[in-house]
Amino acid sequence: MKTHEKLLLEASLAGLAxxxxxxxxxxxxxxxxxxxxxxxxxxxxxRGLHKKDKTVPENSLAAFERASAYGYGMELDxxxxxxxxxxxxxxxxLNRVCGVDSRVDEKTYDELRQMSLCGSTQTIPLFSExxxxxRGRGPxxxxxxxxxxxxxxxxxxxxxxxxxxGEYCIESFNPFIVRWFxxxxxxxxxxxxxxxxxxxxxxxxxxxxxxxxxxxxNFLARPQFIAYKxxxxxxxxxxxxxxxxxxxxxTSHDWVNEKFYDAVIFEFxxxxxxxxxxxxx
Numbered sequence: 404m405k406t407h408e409k410l411l412l413e414a415s416l417a418g419l420a421x422x423x424x425x426x427x428x429x430x431x432x433x434x435x436x437x438x439x440x441x442x443x444x445x446x447x448x449x450r451g452l453h454k455k456d457k458t459v460p461e462n463s464l465a466a467f468e469r470a471s472a473y474g475y476g477m478e479l480d481x482x483x484x485x486x487x488x489x490x491x492x493x494x495x496x497l498n499r500v501c502g503v504d505s506r507v508d509e510k511t512y513d514e515l516r517q518m519s520l521c522g523s524t525q526t527i528p529l530f531s532e533x534x535x536x537x538r539g540r541g542p543x544x545x546x547x548x549x550x551x552x553x554x555x556x557x558x559x560x561x562x563x564x565x566x567x568x569g570e571y572c573i574e575s576f577n578p579f580i581v582r583w584f585x586x587x588x589x590x591x592x593x594x595x596x597x598x599x600x601x602x603x604x605x606x607x608x609x610x611x612x613x614x615x616x617x618x619x620x621n622f623l624a625r626p627q628f629i630a631y632k633x634x635x636x637x638x639x640x641x642x643x644x645x646x647x648x649x650x651x652x653x654t655s656h657d658w659v660n661e662k663f664y665d666a667v668i669f670e671f672x673x674x675x676x677x678x679x680x681x682x683x684x
Contacts, residue, residue: 429618429639431648432585432625438592439627439649441542441570442666444679447476449654449670450493460500460520462491464528464536471540474676478653478668481530481560482548488512489530489559495548501527508550530563539569544630544651544668546596549577557583564591574630574651576615581624594651595626599634618643630668633660 451466452459452475459465462479470477480493485508497503497510501518515527528536537543545564547556557580564571565588574594575581584593600609600616607615614620617639618629628649631640644650652660653668660667661678 425639425642426646427622429621429643430625430646431621431629431643432593432627433647434592434627434649442476442544442572442592442628442649444661444677445476445542445666446661446674446676446678447478447542447544447666447668448473449478449668451477451479453670455671457521458523460523460525462493462528463520463523463525464532465523465525467533467536471537473673474541476542476544476666477537478544478546479533480546480548481556482507482550483552483556483559484512484515485509486511486513487552487555487559489556489563490515491528491530491533493548495550508552530560534563534567534569537569539567542570543572544594545571545573547573547575547577547580549575549580553577553580554583556580557587561588561591572628574626574628578615578620578623581626585624592628593624593626594628594630594649595621595624596630596653597640598632599637602632602634628665 448470450461452470452473453461453466459469467477479491481489481491484490492507494500495506497505497507500520503518518527520526547560572592572594573584574596576596578595581593581595584591595618597618598616600612603612617637621643628651629640629643630651630653633652633655649665651666652664655667655669656671658674
């Protein structure tokens with residue numbers, strides 16, 4: 404074999420090996436059509452159907468009742484209080500929503516329930532209260548927030564969900580939380596949340612931001628959907644989607660995103676409940 408032909412062959416084989424390695428890193432998990440159906444082509448109200456003027460605050464019982472009454476799916480956030488209660492709240496700290504200079508996990512639930520959400524009559528709900536409010540009227544996307552007691556959060560969240568009769572799936576920015584569900588509750592549809600690397604804003608180191616932003620830890624949890632911030636996606640995320648991952652958008656402020664995603668997490672407008680018929684994928 405001529406030298407240049409040998410070099411081309413070696414380069415081709417090296418390229419195939421690299422692509423194979425990349426596929427291993429980012430490939431999604433499998434889910435049946437039946438398992439995906441409750442979530443496909445649905446619109447999910449971000450933190451409930453809250454209002455921009457904050458008269459119906461985010462992650463409040465009023466926001467979830469409002470979304471349920473319309474029939475929307477709902478996305479929400481869970482984390483632990485100091486005394487181990489699963490509460491529905493997005494931020495790590497209470498400053499923005501409650502005007503209190505403290506972390507959520509530094510307060511007991513009795514303390515948290517005294518705090519007003521955005522100056523309203525609504526207070527921080529327990530996850531169990533939200534489940535009772537929704538009563539299966541719309542599918543749920545439950546985001547487990549990264550914290551100091553992730554295994555406890557996973558165990559307690561799953562314990563509540565396993566008794567719930569409605570449709571639900573889970574997601575997290577932390578691949579190890581998603582992995583917990585793969586190992587301990589494989590029947591639950593699971594998703595990997597991700598940002599572009601530049602948007603991690605110093606929360607993690609630059610190398611970790613690249614790894615997370617490119618979904619290079621998918622091999623740990625094999626998520627069945629990728630919930631990626633609405634922004635141009637890196638090749639690795641597109642590859643994962645091409646290999647079968649459901650495409651979930653967050654957070655949409657325009658119905659046009661329905662054209663490009665399998666499910667949409669939205670806020671501050673009222674889209675259709677379901678934007679096109681479910682088809683075999």
